[in-house]
Amino acid sequence: MVLESLAGKRVLVTGGRVTGRAVVPVLLDLGARVTVADSDSGELERCAALGAETVVISELDAAAVSEFALVVTSPGFRPDASPLDAAAAAGVPIWGDVELAWRVDRAGVYGPPRTWAVVTGTNGKTTTTSMLELILRADGRRAVACGNIGVPVADALRNVEQADVLAIELSSFQLFWAPSVRPDAGVVVNIAEDHLDWHGSMDAYVEAKLRAVSGRIGVVGLDDPIAGTLLPRASAEKTFGFTAETSGPGRIGVEAGHLVDRVFADGELLADVADIEPSGPAGLQDALAAASVARAVGVSAGAVADGLRGFRVGPHRAAVVRELGGVVFVDDSKATNPHAARSSILAHDRVVWLAGGLLKGAVVDDLVRDVASRLIAAVVFGRDADQIAGALARHAPDVPVVRVLSGDDADVVDDTDVTDGDEVMRRVVREAASRALPGSAVLLAPSTASFDQFRDYGHRGDSFAAAALALTAGDLAGHTR
Structure with a gap:
């Protein structure tokens, strides 16, 4: 399938939300006849306003799908989703939105091809990509952060004047559906169990991430137990790693409180560790990753x-x-898997941990084992709260655990079912505050996705913040119960 052949052909877009609405104009620019499939009538109306035909996704059968020349899918659709399964069986090509954007960019549809600087990993992608965008701009580049960070890559391309360098955050889903992408530079920051329910196995998840290091220069985080093993498997023309340890030849690392480049220069100082926000190990890893990709595309020290x-x-x-009252309330709702929650908890000495939601196939036993000594209490909530409570019972039996669950659980806070996410969070925060001591942190680091009770992680974090700001000193330990 080549772009020129799409003129006059029917293309199916599965998913009419942000990604779908971004690819519709691109496909129309290519002369395609576009049909968008979604289950939400409001989203279909928005796509129709862009010039697309629309169909309710449940009304698509295999015969209908086989009539399309191409399917462009939103990244959340799994390969076994009915329209994609039907397309594959009929031999209809399936591209993700990033795959389409790559092919459009390489073909020069919207001007000279951009420099692609790709960031992936289980955690820290957004922070790393945001750091990278600022570094690129400091170097005088016309750069924009896009991809999984909020602006679809297709939108970044269509605005011809906006950027000549794309700092692109890509999820494992986006990489899975983008087999042709060969970035100018790409980094795998870290890898831990996540989205195994979507990919089916850890091996498949890692394979998707490896696509970020298949282009000109590939970078991996050497301090991460899994990412650090990927250099031999990276297919990039040149590969290297970064580390928070002392740098050596062929690495970007840390020496005497400075980030130091021994890949593109012989010991050139890149930044002062003291200037990096957020402080701590996770922030340092993200900064090293951003600096590594920046240097790979020729940015100055x-x-x-x-x-x-x-x-x-x-x-x-x-x-x-x-x-x-000496207690800090910390919103790390973006800690949507155990790996991210571990870094968040270890940044504090004493923690009342707020955890719960959808684990997406991950387990938390290793996390609890690693952070048990920091926990003074835990409040669990959401669909997979029992799994988290079970891990705490096994590996941190002395840590008090409170569950904000349905009324038929023996350990519930009260005898009513709680289904509204904001009310759940108000109760969770009050329970946490009543167990917090001066010098401790009440930390929302859920280690889960949020979609069982909240719109997204942002809603969950906002709900936490509102609940925390509503507290008074009388809600803290020593004043209640």
Whole structure:
């Protein structure tokens, strides 16, 4: 399938939300006849306003799907989703939105091809990509952060004046559906169990991530137990790693409190560790990853320092919501898997941990074992709360655990079912506050997805912040119960 052949052909777009609405204009620019399939009538109306035909996805049968020349899918659709399964059986090509954007960019549809700087990993993708965008701009590049970070790649391309370098955050889903992408530079920051329910196995998840290091230069995080083993499997023309340990030849690392480049220079200083936000091991890893990709696309050392110095952490990423009576309330709702939650908890000495939601096939036993000594209490909630409570019972039996669950559980806070996410969070925060001591942190680091009770992780974090800000000193330990 080549782009030129799409003129006059029927193309099916599965999913009419942000990604779907981004690819519709691109396909129309190519002369295709576009049909969008979704289950939400409101989303279909928005796509129709862009010039697409629409269909309710449940009304698509295998025969109907086989009539299309191409399917462009939103990344959340699994390969066994009915329209995609039917397309594969009929031999209809299936591209993700990033695959389409790559082919459009390489073909020069919207001007000269951009430089693609790709960031992936289980955790830290958004922080790393945001750091990278600032570094690129500090170097005078016309750069934009896009992909999984909020702006679809297709939108970034259609705005011809917007960027010549794309700092692209890609999820494992997006990479799975983008087999042709060969970035100018790409990094795998880290890898831990996540989205195994979608990919089917850890091996398949890792294989998707490896596509980020299949282009000109591939970078991996050497300190991560899994990512650190990937250099021999990376198919990039040139590969190297970064580490928070002392750098050596062929690495970007840390020496005497500075990020140091021994890949593209012989010991050139890139940035002062003290200037990096967020502070701590996770922030340092993200900064190293961003600096590595920036250097791989020719950014100066001074721009790395300037970009990192100007970076400030975004909302829901270990953001301090308030301090009350010597207790800090920290919103790390973006910690949507155990690996992210581990880094978040280890940044504090004493923690009342708020955890719960959808584990997506991950387990939390290793996480609980690693952080048990930091926990003074835990409040669990959401669909997989019992799994988290079970891990705490096995590996941290002395840590008090409170469950905010349905009324038929013996350990519930009260005798009513709680289904509204905001009410759940109000109760969770009150329970946590009543167990927090001066010098401790009440930490929302759920290690789960949020979709069982909240719209997204942002809604969950906002709900936590609102609940924390509503507390008074009388809600803290020593004043209640």
